[in-house]
Amino acid sequence: MQLAAELAGEMVAQAVQWVSEGTAGPFLAYLGKSDARVTLVDLTQGGDESPLDYGRGLMVVRSAARGVMVYDGAISNSDGEQFDALIGEVYEFQHGDGSFDVLVPYRPVSPSQSFGVYALMLNDPDGQPVSDEILDAFLLGTRRDADAGEFLRQHQLR
Secondary structure (H helix, E strand, O other), rough: HHHHHHHHHHHHHHHHHHHHHOOOOOOOEEEEEEOOOOEEEEEEOOOOOOOHHHHHHHHHOOOEEEEEEEEEEEEOOOOOEEEEEEEEEEEHHHHHOOEEEEEEEEEOOOOOOOOOOOOOOOOOOOOOOOHHHHHHHHHHHHHHOOHHHHHHHOEOOO
């Protein structure tokens, strides 16, 4: 699961940069079982099924070892406040099946405020925080792309 978490960290950091520019459509990043490189797929290409269903199916058809789907959405806090958020679905298929979600609430740019990212949340399928090992691997992944990782760190709201 650590390898999937690293991939998720890298892709989510990149998506944060893209959403700040207004260009974060749903995408899938996956590594096939015999691939040496990550494949990036734009899930807005159309078709009869939803982009997320298409992405989930594509991981199966392409025999992905691990994959991350990232899309722009919204989440609510316990008080019912809505926040814009990047949502990542992370899957591991090769080294013991597993999954977790990444939630990245953010403040979109406006005339009075700059773009900012609130605290990241990584939750298992039961909604509980992931283990420290998974969190550490995710954070390591955010540093793979130096520019995207630095952008994420610079725009975190305190």
